[in-house]
Amino acid sequence: MSEQITFTIDGKQCTAEKGDTIVAAAKKNGVYIPTLCDFEGLKPAATCRVCTVKVNGAPTTACSATVSQGVEIESNTEEITNIRKAVVEMMFVEGNHFCPACEKSGSCDLQALCYKYQMMVPRYDFTFPRKELDATSPKLLIEKNRCILCKRCVRSSITTNGKSLFAVAKRGNKTVIQMDKTLAADLSEEQAKEAMELCPVGAILKKETGFVTPIGQRKYDAAPIGSDIESNA
């Protein structure tokens, strides 16, 4: 049996297994720590920084750091909440996110976090980058205006014949996700659906399925993001 350890999150006594990430350990104790790049089954990348917490006073990413015996974790404090909100706002101004006509609206993790942190107007200036929509694949399209470069797709097992379908291209603020067009042409319906569901925003979309889920039945229509975890507190 794994070694059990104890620690606190915002003063709450918690128990987890040694080696758990802070995000996983918090979840077991009914505490929601937001994530965008992190995805169950994928190696943590810590690219988005929205899971930032303080461990014994030092900022770290809760998706990649493991919990230790006796640590004191700060998560839902005013300071941390403001950092997370700032991270979300940066993602908004670095892309072109128009929720009203986006088919991921209501099921989008980024939008859900904006609601959670009550983002009204970003504190940063919009950059309005020129980004393209790649619709050349018969089953998938990549709307790069909405990509937050979480790299879930690059880290995932969405491959055909063992090759990676997605890759990072260019550098710095020109960085984009590219799709291998030859591999994309042979994707199955299931693989296309899997790729879309992996994307936390509306950047990877399975073609011709937009808006089939009615308003009221979308992922975050019934309850805010994280409430399923918090309800187990």
Place this chain on the structure above:
Amino acid sequence: MGKKITIEPITRVEGHGKVTIHLDDNNQVAQSRFHIVEFRGFERFVQGRPYWEAPVLVQRLCGICPVSHHLAAAKALDVIVGVGPDGLTPVGEKMRRLMHYGQMFQSHALHFFHLVSPDLLFGVDADPAIRNVIGVALKFKDLAVQGVMMRKYGQEVIRATAGKKIHGTGAIPGGINKNLSIEERDEFLNGADPLNIEQMLTWSQAAVDLFKDYHSKNKDFIDGFAEFPSNHLSLVRKDGALDLYHGVLRAVDTDGNRILDDVDYQDYLSHIREEVKSWSYMKFPFLTHIGKKDGWYRVGPLARLNTCDFIDTPMAQKEFETFKAYTDGKPNNMSMHFHWARLIELLHSAEKIKELLNDPDLQSTDLVAKGTKVNEGVGLIEAPRGTLFHHYKINENDQIEMANLIVSTTHNNEPMNRAVESVARNTIAGNAEITEGMLNSVEVAIRAYDPCLSCATHAIGQMPLEIDLYDAAGNLIDKKSRNA
């Protein structure tokens, strides 16, 4: 010395526009124009978007009747996905119809009770401080409440079918994304007073009766104000019935002769062209075979009752017979009769909502039909303000490469200009002083058409109007304007 009058902003209409009237040295009208001064460009920025996004994206043209754009785009995409305009499943078509009649009901109620009733209840030249919806609420509380509750009922129908009251997502290419639950149906049929269909029918009939009573006491005004001959165009059902959701294109001339004989709207470009004029962002459509000069036409409630042969619901049909008898079966060319026709459609919409609510097809789960994709489609619908055209072409990657929208108010561009000119000549010309009441007469004429200028230019804003008065040398000598 001559004058130019500018009315800006026009009030109690949707969008932003202005009127200019040039008077000569004898204060006679030399020229009048109804300008639309906004620009948006939806046809351009929808290019490159995936086609299934169009019904949700393009409806953002408007917050008043987004359902019309939502459904017209979806109808065009039905053609593109190979289902065709007649190939929807029963629940797919009937849920969309329910959404549309809910939209028609709330929009017509809003227009009559909130935008128009102040002119009728207080008089065109009454004090503007009371000639408004607040004045109506204070003096005619029951009517104001009816207007609010009828609008609410229609909006709730939209919410149940589209997911949201404004800017929903219900219609998708080839069908609909939800059906109507038994609970939702029963709420609309038997909800607590006043939000049930029987109360809506009663109030709709009362609204028709209210107008008829006003008409009987103000015949000269209602019949003579902004009356002029014109052609009329709308969709009609293949058997000639009034149909607000689908049909064939029919146009009649001022004597009732068919000048467009039930044509398939996929071929609309063969029959309709648009002219551009330098002084307005709104185009001027005309029937190609008749030409620019005489090929213009009216659309909307008045046109629809002029083109159709009958209405397939009993209460509205009874009122339709009275309406037609008033002009001995000939087309009705009186602008103020738009209100009469609109209220008959309000009644018809309530009857249709009741009919649909009692149809068990609405609980079916066969929501979407499939077909073989083509690269082009046209969708037409009768929006509250008239015939709405959406036309899309897509490329091999499913992206929209061309969009053409001709919205209801655009069709009525020339008629509204004629109406303004008629009022200018009959009310303003020859007077040394321009009164506020005279300016409102111009707005009353425009208001009869229930224009949505935002949609017409694909433009944004509340709809203000201003009047400028220029002399014969073109110098601005008087200006009247109000905030919306």
